[in-house]
Amino acid sequence: MLDCGPPVQWADVAGQGPLKAALEEELVWPLLRPPAYPGSPRPPRTVLLFGPRGAGKALLGRCLATQLGASLLRLRAASLAAPGAAEGARLLQAAFAAARCRPPAVLLISELDALLPTREDGAAAAGSLLAPLLACLDGGCGAGADGVLVVGTTSRPAALDEATRRRFVLRFYVALPDGTARGQILQRALAQQGCVLSDRELAALVQGTQGFSGGELGQLCQQAAAGAGLPGLQRPLSYKDLEAALAKVGPRATPKDLDSYVEWDKMYGFGH
Numbered sequence: 001m002l003d004c005g006p007p008v009q010w011a012d013v014a015g016q017g018p019l020k021a022a023l024e025e026e027l028v029w030p031l032l033r034p035p036a037y038p039g040s041p042r043p044p045r046t047v048l049l050f051g052p053r054g055a056g057k058a059l060l061g062r063c064l065a066t067q068l069g070a071s072l073l074r075l076r077a078a079s080l081a082a083p084g085a086a087e088g089a090r091l092l093q094a095a096f097a098a099a100r101c102r103p104p105a106v107l108l109i110s111e112l113d114a115l116l117p118t119r120e121d122g123a124a125a126a127g128s129l130l131a132p133l134l135a136c137l138d139g140g141c142g143a144g145a146d147g148v149l150v151v152g153t154t155s156r157p158a159a160l161d162e163a164t165r166r167r168f169v170l171r172f173y174v175a176l177p178d179g180t181a182r183g184q185i186l187q188r189a190l191a192q193q194g195c196v197l198s199d200r201e202l203a204a205l206v207q208g209t210q211g212f213s214g215g216e217l218g219q220l221c222q223q224a225a226a227g228a229g230l231p232g233l234q235r236p237l238s239y240k241d242l243e244a245a246l247a248k249v250g251p252r253a254t255p256k257d258l259d260s261y262v263e264w265d266k267m268y269g270f271g272h
């Protein structure tokens with residue numbers, strides 16, 4: 001699916017300073033200015049972004065497309081697995097071919113792990129999409145062509161088999177937002193609802209949302225609006241509405257999940 005959403009600048013991604021710098025240095029610059037001399041290594045064509053749900057992996061993928069001046073094609077691996085293996089493989093190949101037809105292009109494949117067999121379906125439908133994926137990543141469907149960057153995302157990196165993992169030459173951990181970033185995400189989301197918190201209220205909300213992803217912060221604001229009966233009520237969202245919503249929306253990633261991302265990052269992530 002061609003994503004014609006608004007451009008995403010680095011500043012639109014709250015926090016993630018070192019990660020944004022690494023993506024710029026390792027991907028954006030080499031791809032925008034490929035080395036001119038013969039025999040030099042080709043810039044990377046694949047990158048894996050892994051981390052908790054809602055941590056901003058797709059947002060960073062969209063940002064990479066903007067920075068590269070590239071068209072963005074988006075696929076959800078789960079929707080490929082749904083119609084059955086043959087149809088899913090055709091969709092996958094069509095997406096790679098479409099990306100090749102419009103260079104420079106970023107092909108963003110979300111929830112990559114959904115292509116892997118689960119315990120329930122064994123080696124059935126979803127599992128058999130692996131071979132076409134690997135073939136496409138190896139250039140069979142045009143991924144190797146200059147001008148196409150494949151960005152894969154997953155919240156279950158440990159579920160990736162070795163073959164898939166190795167096709168993604170750069171692997172970056174997209175961690176949960178820190179306090180400062182949560183404050184920025186909340187402020188932006190609340191401003192859209194006409195809600196302005198005092199510094200003290202914002203600090204309390206930042207404190208109360210430790211462990212929330214960007215996606216969960218968005219859900220919190222939506223829940224607060226729904227709980228307050230907005231937009232039926234003709235008043236802006238208040239701190240009380242948000243406090244009430246905090247009782248209903250919480251972080252999904254457990255400390256154990258976060259530890260396992262750190263461990264996987266140490267083993268396979270960039271810079272380790």
Ligand SMILES: Nc1ncnc2c1ncn2[C@@H]1O[C@H](COP(=O)(O)OP(=O)(O)OP(=O)(O)O)[C@@H](O)[C@H]1O
Nearest residue numbers: 012013014052053054055056057058059155214215
């Ligand atoms: N650092 C951030 N700055 C601004 N917005 C963010 C940030 N992180 C997440 N968001 C917002 O939270 C929502 C979820 O983000 P996104 O879809 O990029 O997460 P994801 O990691 O790809 O999630 P999933 O694993 O579920 O596919 C989006 O609306 C996104 O804009």
